[in-house]
Amino acid sequence: MSVLSRAPLQNEWIPREDSMVAAARWQWRSARWFILTTVAIALFIEMFLYGFLVPMLPYMLEERMHQDPKQTQRLTSVSLALHGLVSVFGGPLMGHLADKAPNRQIPFLVALVGCIIGTFMVACAVDVGVFFGGRVLQGISGSGAWIIGFATAADTVKPERIGTTMGIIMACASAGMITGPMISGLILETFGYWFTWSVPVAILVVDVVARLLMVENPESASTKASSDAHETDPLVDSAACRERSPEGSTMSAANFWRMMLSNSRVMTALLIGIWGSTLMTSFNATLPLHVLDIFGWGPSRVGMMFFLLAMPGVPISPLAGYLRDRIGTRTPAFIALGMQGVFLVLLGFAGNKQFEWASASGRGQALYILCCVVFGTLRPFVSGIGPVELTAVVKAEEARNPGIFGPRGGLSRVFSLVEVAATSGMTLGPIVAGALTERFGYYQMCWTFSVISIIMALLARIFLGSKSTPEKDRPRQESAE
Template sequence: MSSSIRKPWGYRWRSSTFFILSCVALALFSENFLYSFIVPILPTILEDRLHIDPSKAQVNTSAVLSIHALVCFLSGLPIGSWADRNASRKGPLLLSLGGEIAGTIIVATATSLPVLFLGRIIQAIAGNAAWIIGFATVTDTVAAEHRSRAISVISVFFISGLLVGPMVSGIFMKLIGYWPTWLIAIAILVIDMIMRLGMIESPAGLKKDVDGSRSDSNPSDETSTLISRSRSSTGEFRQEETLQQNANTGLYSTETATESSNQNFYKVMLSNPQALTAMACHGVNALTLVSFDATLPLHVTRAFGWDTSRISLMFLLLQLPTMFLSPLTGWMKDRVGTNGPASIGFLATAFFLWILGTAGPDGLSFVGSREKGQAVYISSMLGLGIVRSLLTGCGVIEMTSVVTKLQETQPAIFGPNGGFSRAYSLTNMSWTFGMLIGPILAGSLNQTVGYYHMNICLAIICSICAILTFLYFHRK
């Protein structure tokens, strides 16, 4: 009977972990790619297409960029709840990509400011869904012992979109013009949609179940039935025993699994110190990253007289080491847990932030703004790029660990499809919240207390995160 069942064409590679992760990586890359892709094109859109007064260009530019983060923050929880009600990840992923394509077309063809904002809102909702469902797909696909490395690598693709987006649009806008440049963005989304249409979901847990059933199969149907019944009764006994232990220890309420899923998911997660630490650290990662966007260009121009090419080099120093080292640090997190790497990463980040602030006119006098100060600044940026690899994906990894442990202890606590999408919606909210307040906090501190003391404040925040990760992140 089983031999007569024909598998779909290309089943082996279409259901492979590599192909599924490639689809997710491209999807997450496209989310940040679209967020930043518009930056070099925005002056053309506002002044040439929408005929906005140049004096209002800065205000509208900030509004167009910030509305994306605001919508992501507001839409995270509803998207997570919707995704967890769907057993399949492929359909929601395709829907999110279709939304990204629609939003991109609206932005590119906008002839009024409200239409432009509408396109950005659609892009934000669809991209947010791609982020949440994408990480849930990674968790479904990759075995637990390899998840840290997979999440670290996927996170690199996600963050790299911020760097690649403006580079691509800025270069091609000059070379080939407005409409062909937008076609590049749409082409990336179309390629991702084709890949997702070909993707066949292959959950890691299902693979183990299938392998286990094959290895335990017995030619005697009668014997198999007895074994199955024995296992069923044993499983029920163990589940009852686990529930009783949880009730005795006060870990969970005695409500049914359905009630817990519908009513108590956020109560359970937001009262868990490990989950709260994961959210806080994920948000601080975003905050420190976007603080460079808000303050670095102006600071190095005033302090060192650098041009745009050297400013771009600083952002490359911040991104490239992370991209190359994250697979290695992800492997290390699989081996030793995230406790040590994250604690060291935040402490090192705090140290390099302080050193970064010492260079310049308002820093330490013996460092200054000349060759020595510039060398210190460049070295600090390189150091930050290296240690950021220790922090890549830590918030998502820890949130995955929380949900996994809870569902192992009480399997139906978050419903039949689990709670990973809702969990990732929480980390996504913390990330977008960091992106929202990062430029505001860094910019206001830079204006009121200066660049040096601004970096000290950010270093203190990172040091607090180092203490929290040491206390609450898991170790092996």
């Protein structure tokens, strides 16, 4: 005898088995693969839109907004820096609100709405004020996408797979960085301005559908914290209750920021995050004008250079993440940052007429292309350090002191720090690189950045985590606390 249940929208009885099949048909919306795919699409869109604008900026500023061509370098730097500057201030607030929200889907959707509005403002702008207003909205929404997306991904996978997962997601972000400038540069020359903007609009539609369908994994940080509390003694349970009170929430936030910002491992990871973003966005501000001046390359060639800067990250990012899961971040970061320092010097030589060996007979062009490929290859070993290191620190602290960062944990706040580091670099990169190039020259800018990269390599060697050292170092850290 089969059990019957009433269908919610019909006045007839149907077998319970049918209703269970119908429910199971929609379980994919909360499946791990779909959640991670949605996060990957969101970050792909963010990097796509950031890079998409780069080859179009000279045309937009000079032809549509009628700005003096002499101001193009400065306005380009300001435009790219503004995107990161607003995220520096908005990131911690968004991370705090995301940790307090009942679920992450609502702020995820709000960020998407801001991205859509900002994109339309930028595309339609014929005034510098409207253009910069759109960039502000894009910066805020992009910050939300990174913070909430990374926090959702970290909650969805096991700690021992966090590096590989972040590597795969960063590969999707790299794909956005590749296709953005490449597609806009090629389509702008071939089909014109408005047809070019139809591409991000189509991708935004896909993003809307994915975020509306996504159902957050029910095994969230709060569920885990709750189950841990039930398995411990009453003293721990009462401590967890105090964490849920308003007073406990204040203490939780204070503990989080104090513990994170006084940890040398965390601060090193954040500094390297700032540097990695600074270096890559410095190309956005200087590469288009430099290769035009030295090699005579137009938008399509510029798009190809950005393709070479980002393309290697697609297959290498998952490998870099797997390597971090196996041996830690210390050694890969040390080697990658040291090699960046060497090739930054070579980048300054490329095409420089003061050095005949680096400029004669097309050698400068070949050397410049080689340097771009190397930077693209090394980038995944630097860009994924922050998420892995900060997640490891927070989860280790929560394992020692359950509920210390509140019932939903501190992952959104963790990734707000990562986002602040990345967007600080997005702010500094165009401004510093543009100012150094304008004041001293491209060659001197490359040497300056080379010295910074070597310093970061030394910091990574001293402070970052390694799989062979955590157990040995843990007692010393705990006694220090």
